[in-house]
Amino acid sequence: MKKVVAILLVLLVGCQFSALPKKKPVPVELAVGTSALEVSFNPASMSNILMCQEADVLVGTRNAGVFDVQDGTYALIAEEQVLTPLGDKQRAFSLAGRSQFNPPGGFDQVVFKLKSVGLPEQLESYSSPAIFQACYRYKTFAAGPVCIDPDVRNLNPRKPCRTGSVVLAGGQGAPVAVTKVESVMVPEGDRVKPVFSISVQHLGTGSVITEEGVAVACTSGREAGELLASLAKVDVRLQNRKLTCSPEPVRLEAGKESRVVCEGDELYNIAQGTFSSILSIELSYGYVSTAVLPMTITRLPGQKAC
Amino acid sequence: MGLKENVLKFAGPGGWVASKFLSRAKKPEVAAAFGALGGAAAATAFRPAQAPPQPVYAASPSPASAKRFAQPAVIFVLGVFAYLYLNLQGFKTAAQWTLISSIACVLVGIIFKEPRKALLILVLPFMIWFLTLMNMMTPANATLSTGFVLLLLLLSFDVAREKIAKILEGATFVLGGVLIFWLSAWAQMLLDVPYPHVITTFFMLGWIIYVLGSKSKLKWIVIFTYAALFTIFFTVPDIFAPSNSSLRGAIDSQRIAWVNMFESTTTWGKQLGKGLTLQYYMGFTDFEEGVEAQSKEPLGVFLEDVSVTSREVLQTSMVDVLATLRTKSFKIEQPLEIKLKCFEEGFEKDPKKQGKIEPKTSFKIEEYQSRDLVCKIPADALGVGSHRIAVEATFDFVTTAFLKSYFMEQDRVQAIRKQIGDPQVNVLTAFGITETKPIAMFTGGPLFIGMGSGDQPISLVATEPEFGPALTLTLNKHWLDGEMIEISRIVVTVPPGLEIRELASCRETAQQEQECLIEGEALKSMLGPERPVPLPKNVRFSTSIKPDGIETILANSPMAIRSFKVGVTYTYRIKKIADVTVRGIA
Numbered sequence: 048m049k050k051v052v053a054i055l056l057v058l059l060v061g062c063q064f065s066a067l068p069k070k071k072p073v074p075v076e077l078a079v080g081t082s083a084l085e086v087s088f089n090p091a092s093m094s095n096i097l098m099c100q101e102a103d104v105l106v107g108t109r110n111a112g113v114f115d116v117q118d119g120t121y122a123l124i125a126e127e128q129v130l131t132p133l134g135d136k137q138r139a140f141s142l143a144g145r146s147q148f149n150p151p152g153g154f155d156q157v158v159f160k161l162k163s164v165g166l167p168e169q170l171e172s173y174s175s176p177a178i179f180q181a182c183y184r185y186k187t188f189a190a191g192p193v194c195i196d197p198d199v200r201n202l203n204p205r206k207p208c209r210t211g212s213v214v215l216a217g218g219q220g221a222p223v224a225v226t227k228v229e230s231v232m233v234p235e236g237d238r239v240k241p242v243f244s245i246s247v248q249h250l251g252t253g254s255v256i257t258e259e260g261v262a263v264a265c266t267s268g269r270e271a272g273e274l275l276a277s278l279a280k281v282d283v284r285l286q287n288r289k290l291t292c293s294p295e296p297v298r299l300e301a302g303k304e305s306r307v308v309c310e311g312d313e314l315y316n317i318a319q320g321t322f323s324s325i326l327s328i329e330l331s332y333g334y335v336s337t338a339v340l341p342m343t344i345t346r347l348p349g350q351k352a353c
Numbered sequence: 354m355g356l357k358e359n360v361l362k363f364a365g366p367g368g369w370v371a372s373k374f375l376s377r378a379k380k381p382e383v384a385a386a387f388g389a390l391g392g393a394a395a396a397t398a399f400r401p402a403q404a405p406p407q408p409v410y411a412a413s414p415s416p417a418s419a420k421r422f423a424q425p426a427v428i429f430v431l432g433v434f435a436y437l438y439l440n441l442q443g444f445k446t447a448a449q450w451t452l453i454s455s456i457a458c459v460l461v462g463i464i465f466k467e468p469r470k471a472l473l474i475l476v477l478p479f480m481i482w483f484l485t486l487m488n489m490m491t492p493a494n495a496t497l498s499t500g501f502v503l504l505l506l507l508l509s510f511d512v513a514r515e516k517i518a519k520i521l522e523g524a525t526f527v528l529g530g531v532l533i534f535w536l537s538a539w540a541q542m543l544l545d546v547p548y549p550h551v552i553t554t555f556f557m558l559g560w561i562i563y564v565l566g567s568k569s570k571l572k573w574i575v576i577f578t579y580a581a582l583f584t585i586f587f588t589v590p591d592i593f594a595p596s597n598s599s600l601r602g603a604i605d606s607q608r609i610a611w612v613n614m615f616e617s618t619t620t621w622g623k624q625l626g627k628g629l630t631l632q633y634y635m636g637f638t639d640f641e642e643g644v645e646a647q648s649k650e651p652l653g654v655f656l657e658d659v660s661v662t663s664r665e666v667l668q669t670s671m672v673d674v675l676a677t678l679r680t681k682s683f684k685i686e687q688p689l690e691i692k693l694k695c696f697e698e699g700f701e702k703d704p705k706k707q708g709k710i711e712p713k714t715s716f717k718i719e720e721y722q723s724r725d726l727v728c729k730i731p732a733d734a735l736g737v738g739s740h741r742i743a744v745e746a747t748f749d750f751v752t753t754a755f756l757k758s759y760f761m762e763q764d765r766v767q768a769i770r771k772q773i774g775d776p777q778v779n780v781l782t783a784f785g786i787t788e789t790k791p792i793a794m795f796t797g798g799p800l801f802i803g804m805g806s807g808d809q810p811i812s813l814v815a816t817e818p819e820f821g822p823a824l825t826l827t828l829n830k831h832w833l834d835g836e837m838i839e840i841s842r843i844v845v846t847v848p849p850g851l852e853i854r855e856l857a858s859c860r861e862t863a864q865q866e867q868e869c870l871i872e873g874e875a876l877k878s879m880l881g882p883e884r885p886v887p888l889p890k891n892v893r894f895s896t897s898i899k900p901d902g903i904e905t906i907l908a909n910s911p912m913a914i915r916s917f918k919v920g921v922t923y924t925y926r927i928k929k930i931a932d933v934t935v936r937g938i939a
Contacts, residue, residue: 267907272764339785
């Protein structure tokens with residue numbers, strides 16, 4: 048009997064300390080998507096208010112991209128003859144992007160207060176929009192293997208890689224995406240110069256502006272014309288050497304791919320062989336995200352003025 | 354054309370009965386069966402054509418004197434008996450006409466030595482009896498009946514037959530048209546539904562087309578007589594149709610139906626005209642659009658339930674027109690001053706045709722109230738016949754309007770336009786705004802206010818402050834009825850940062866808006882001196898940007914939403930009509 052109890056105890060202890068089946072960690076694809084800040088009015092916002100009443104307008108923002116926003120500006124636009132903002136209309140903000148420590152991205156909720164200051168005489172109700180804007184700097188990072196092939200005459204049939212185009216689908220976790228990289232070896236004497244044609248496109252829902260334009264996009268800053276142009280700075284590096292790109296900055300047109308051609312100073316000869324390397328691309332730009340809330344102000348029967 | 358053919362032109366059952374009667378009367382044995390004086394007379398008059406013609410005034414083959422006087426004597430005796438009998442039965446008019454006809458028959462028979470032909474006169478009491486039966490015994494109808502009998506009498510003389518036949522041909526045409534109208538309108542009046550009156554209208558038009566299409570040389574005379582007769586019917590119906598007769602009922606119901614049809618057509622016409630005019634003005638002029646602001650209640654003053662106590666009044670009595678003045682929402686703090694007036698339509702300036710409004714002609718009234726009114730006009734002042742009595746209410750009213758506009762700096766507009774890339778897409782879409790062409794909204798009431806401030810967003814150029822947006826107003830009638838008597842004041846409010854330099858009487862509001870008042874001579878020079886004010890009218894105001902105006906307008910925002918406001922004070926007049934008929938005293 049003692050033996051049986053001892054065996055059972057051994058078995059129980061053995062079960063307790065046996066190795067549990069290990070769960071494989073799910074790889075989080077962070078650097079995908081074409082969003083930056085996602086802004087939306089919270090349904091709890093008071094969109095239907097009475098004349099002379101104050102209204103809380105709640106806006107939720109989430110950084111759905113992978114870049115951390117620093118020194119951005121929130122702004123609220125309303126028809127001030129009817130809805131006067133109480134407090135600041137503009138506010139600074141920072142919001143972390145998606146990361147392995149914060150996969151959904153940073154979330155923020157902003158509250159603006161508006162006060163109805165009366166309606167034109169004889170009017171029972173009036174509708175006017177409240178427009179929320181977030182203006183901030185953002186960056187797109189893309190990296191991919193490219194083939195440096197000085198053997199343009201294909202003397203070596205057993206090359207480790209071949210030049211061509213690489214398609215990058217799905218975005219890089221930012222509204223401006225690198226969609227394609229084509230590499231071409233341009234012969235210069237008995238050496239070659241790698242030239243890369245990089246296609247970029249604005250795939251987000253907001254507006255692209257220059258990095259400097261962020262300071263004026265959400266305010267009434269004068270001479271904002273050039274600053275609000277859809278231009279993105281391009282920084283392309285190969286083997287940690289910066290390439291010269293043209294055009295720089297690149298202009299992004301709505302619904303169209305823009306192309307940047309980059310080339311380095313380094314020349315490669317056939318003796319160096321064919322090899323793969325990583326091309327890293329960084330696009331810097333300003334971005335404006337917008338949301339609209341239709342607001343309705345209603346006059347109470349017999350209500351004259353505030 | 355023979356008499357029978359003429360008679361056959363009677364349309365409808367009346368014509369049919371007449372033709373049947375006459376065709377039977379041609380047979381002596383049937384005529385004899387009549388047994389009555391009228392039947393005998395008809396049988397005599399319409400004896401077969403093969404009877405030898407008898408010269409008028411020529412001496413007939415001399416019958417015996419006794420025989421010549423026997424028939425008139427019998428007629429006279431029968432006439433006296435009939436007179437006494439009818440008198441005893443209470444048919445006094447018929448009795449009198451029977452006696453008169455008998456005496457006339459006897460005299461004509463003796464004087465013209467044609468006692469048999471004179472029997473035709475005896476048809477007259479039957480016609481008078483018929484008129485009495487139909488409550489249509491008027492002097493005009495009695496005269497017409499007597500004339501008709503005389504024509505029949507004359508027709509029996511060969512020398513006059515051809516001309517009389519012509520007259521009767523025309524008369525049958527006219528009478529046929531009257532019968533068609535009478536029977537159709539009367540029947541439809543009894544149905545008491547509005548649409549069948551259209552059928553009468555078509556019958557009458559069909560009759561006119563038939564007459565015009567006929568080969569008769571008299572057709573134009575017939576049409577003229579027809580038109581004249583119906584003019585009398587509808588203006589002084591008492592002449593032929595006393596108020597309790599079926600013909601009068603038919604006339605009145607048809608007239609009301611026509612008036613309603615006319616008013617409906619006029620309303621449709623006005624609506625169509627308004628729509629077309631709007632399209633024209635919007636297409637070819639600076640006409641600005643506007644939509645009426647939603648409101649739970651209509652705004653304004655309304656005259657409702659305008660009616661007369663009796664559609665027919667005696668000449669000695671008073672015409673009472675009842676009306677209810679009802680106010681709906683004003684949305685303004687002051688009560689409205691109402692002025693009332695009533696008069697015969699078309700005689701507004703004639704002091705005799707003015708009515709007296711009770712309880713009073715002028716008073717103040719608040720929102721959601723009503724006042725019952727009576728307009729009294731002496732029927733004598735109007736005169737016998739049909740009249741249209743107008744009740745007018747004049748009141749001051751205010752209509753306000755506003756236009757939302759979007760302002761941006763020109764540099765920014767151009768930059769965003771480049772960002773978007775498509776020139777067809779409005780810059781405002783970058784801000785999530787879908788209403789890129791805001792339309793002015795005006796409060797309800799008699800006045801339409803359209804407003805325009807140019808393409809959106811309005812570009813602000815700091816270096817050219819004199820180029821502010823131009824504000825265009827369109828003032829038009831919103832109600833189909835009524836007229837704009839006067840526009841007394843316009844208040845224009847422009848957003849903060851803008852000013853209207855051309856106007857002198859402006860002030861700054863608590864919200865830094867500029868509010869400008871236009872009235873008096875300044876307004877008159879803008880809208881013209883005409884009263885009532887002909888509409889639509891376009892008014893344009895040029896605005897300028899104040900020093901530091903761009904900062905004020907934008908208020909440190911990339912884009913600003915601001916409104917232009919307008920308030921118009923005016924005097925408007927509405928009018929409603931009631932129909933009444935004044936009857937003369939018999």
